[in-house]
Amino acid sequence: MDFGVSERIETIVSMINEFVDRELIPMEPEYLVHDFDEMLPKIREKQEMVKKMGLWAPNFPTECGGMGLSLLEHGLVSEALGRSPLGHFVFWCQAPDAGNVEILHMFGTEAQKERYLTPLVEGKIRSCFSMTEVDMPGSNPVMLETTAVKDGDDYVINGHKWYTTSADGADFAIVMAVTNPDAPPYLQASMIIVPNDTPGFNIVRNIPVMGHEGSGYASHAEILYQSCRVPRANLLGTEGHGFVIAQERLGPGRIHHCMRWLGICQRAFDLMCKRANERVIAPNGKTLATRQIIQGWIAESAAEMEAARLMTLHAAWQIDNVGASKARDSISMIKFVVANTMNRIVDRALQVHGGLGMTDDTILAYFYRHERAARIYDGADEVHKTSLAKRILRSYEGKEVR
Template structure:
């Protein structure tokens, strides 16, 4: 593969980096201050930055379909997502934040013209936000065939009943639509054809938010993660996406890009942590000399740089294979980077916190919240163990089938 970015990507990356340094980094403190006044609304500074980003042509960069966005490949998007990942809220500034990105891709690929007009278009313009409801508290949702939420046809409607939690984005006041995964055919002998996905406006009667869930004590405002109960929620049959029994297929199509996007952003977070630890080591004096003179500190910096570059290269290779051969053909590489990148980011950020001392655990630096995010991604879109189980199965079958030389 060619590691040289195209001229178009170079121009976009230069503009994005300039925007980050001139607009986003200076706004971090203001963003957090405004959040204290309104946890689930949109901070005014965020709204202002979105307008500027759209005017700068830095909008919907994730969308590969040129009808709806920038038309970039996964490989082209990788350095841009990495740059955005350096600030947790910055992806939203460019309308490139999860779970909206995955939901937009689902609607672009599978949505009916009516569904695209009603929900995709306002998501593309940033008028609303969305959420994806799959995980349930009472079953092991790492196996999506376990989910118990029911979607039952009743005339021209479907009735939904179920209990979900850690539904990212649902606490946000601007979240107006949910994609809900549940079972329309629980008795189907094919466990992967029992599920369907359906659009549920958040203001529908019976959509009851129980509480915001925290992650290591963070509420992750203004998106948040909701526990929600669907109590006889009735929506039109036209809200079903594609058709009954297609939910698992849609989920797998959605998760490929989503998984690698998380990894791209994590590399950006780890890179920022590396730069922060190097700066701290040069400026902080311990035992009469800068920390950077200590052998163990130098080793931490060196190991971190190596691990980041390894993950970056694996991410680029996975993205390249997705572009060339499709998500299914690249599934092993996607699994590899989903295993590697979150653990790498946890390790690097942990070292950065250690070098920062007690301050590294505080609200004065971005490190603690970034660590919480990185640790979360070891579970999001499938736990490490599931990816290792499936990857190991695939590799054993592949190499085990080869005849001895």
């Protein structure tokens, strides 16, 4: 396998890093204290700059108006963008739009692509993904209570969802609902496009997360579908194949997440090292950097980041070359390894900053409260570990080991 990076991608990543440092990081103090909608005019200005640089929508297909980067290439871009919470949105490769573009591109009809995919890639509209339910385990997408019942040429959707990321201000949702209740478990659900202005699509609230409600794309909505009627033409792919489509979406999506988390790791690591070198802790001028425990944290963090990064790039290479199904062990591994690596490094960086780390005077408190969820969404750590272990153990059944 070859993780070699082309000169083109090296240039792109360098341009992105420079843009993040010059244009986005200075915006963060304002972003931390204002609603997303208040920041939107400034964000739009930065997005226009990105378009002029030719770096818009890096992971979306070229025929849709994106850059068409491979998963491995986009992983490197995502790492650079992850250093700022504004990065992915400004360059237009944020979740859940990125995953929705992928499934619309793979499974959408020509009419669906014209109405939803093209304007979504262009940044003219936003979308949300509505799968997780209040009373069902989010890590098991075959357990759903939301139903979509056929009525003539329509589906009538009823259900209760939450953690529908970015529903606030989105133009449409892709909803996972049971359409075939008598089919085998993995063939019961379908994905259906629901415009957010459809009667019966009701946003109850933006859920407060760690004390912050959020708005716009940085929000997580609770939604009631109450006799929400949409045309059957809004079905994505084949009826009953919602789980299959979800797996196509979630595999590459985990690469996006993991590389973004590694960008967060790098930002936290940089801040930690800078603080350790500057923070004087004794009258003789000695700094935190002279303390062995801090040195241990620095060394451990550097090694953990490098290991997590190589694991993630390997998983991305596998998906690009042999497909997500054959890469599922690697995908499970990186999901819990990188999430935990990020949480440890952010925690160490915050600790090194002391009281300052608890404030919003640095980005660390934001990362601490927003990224703890990384060990839960897209499959909790424990689910990935259990699934991975079962597959490994099955491979040893009847196998002679000396």
